[in-house]
Amino acid sequence: MGFWKDAMKRRVSLEILAGGNDLNLTGKQMPAGIRSAVLIESDQRGEVVVQIPFLSKDIWLIDGIEWEESARRSGGKAAGGAIIGTVVAGPLGTIAGAAVGGRRRDNSKAYVYLINPATEEEVALHIRCTEKQYKEISTFM
Incomplete structure (x- = not known):
């Protein structure tokens, strides 16, 4: 029963931009961090398990999350899409090609604050974070 219970738990993959080395409670050296x-x-x-590939699986207290929404559009891709759309489908293709080529790209980031229950030290992780990930992490608190 324990395996299935663990398999059913929600998981959120993190792409860590900064602060990841503070999660290494094992003391093992990681060449690239x-x-x-x-x-x-x-x-x-309020508790989460932080699993670090090839290192450890430790329990931390989640103290909070701050989300910084950010998105950008590529003008070059919009222009390229407009040109291809014009060639393929005429004037209406120009509009469709520009819309598809210039889609928003999510560049949002967040700070996740974790507390080591043994030492009560706080660790701030700067991560790449979509709105969906932000909402999921928020439910862990």
Whole structure:
């Protein structure tokens, strides 16, 4: 029963931009630093399991999350899409090609604050974070 219970827990993959080395409680050296981890829902509210590939799986207290929404459009891709759309489908293709080529690209980031329950030290992780990930992490608190 324990395996299935663990398999059903929600997981959020993190792309860590900064602060990942503070998660390394094992003391093992990582040549490039910690750039990815997985937050796993715990049985206790406010607790998460942080799984670091090839290193450890530790329990942390989640203290908060701050989300910085950011998106950008590529003018070059919009122009390229407009040209291809014009060639393929005429004037209406210009509009469709520009819309498809210039879609928004999500560049949002967040700070996730974790507390080490043993030392009570706080760690701030700067991560790449979509709105969906932000909402999922928020439910862990």
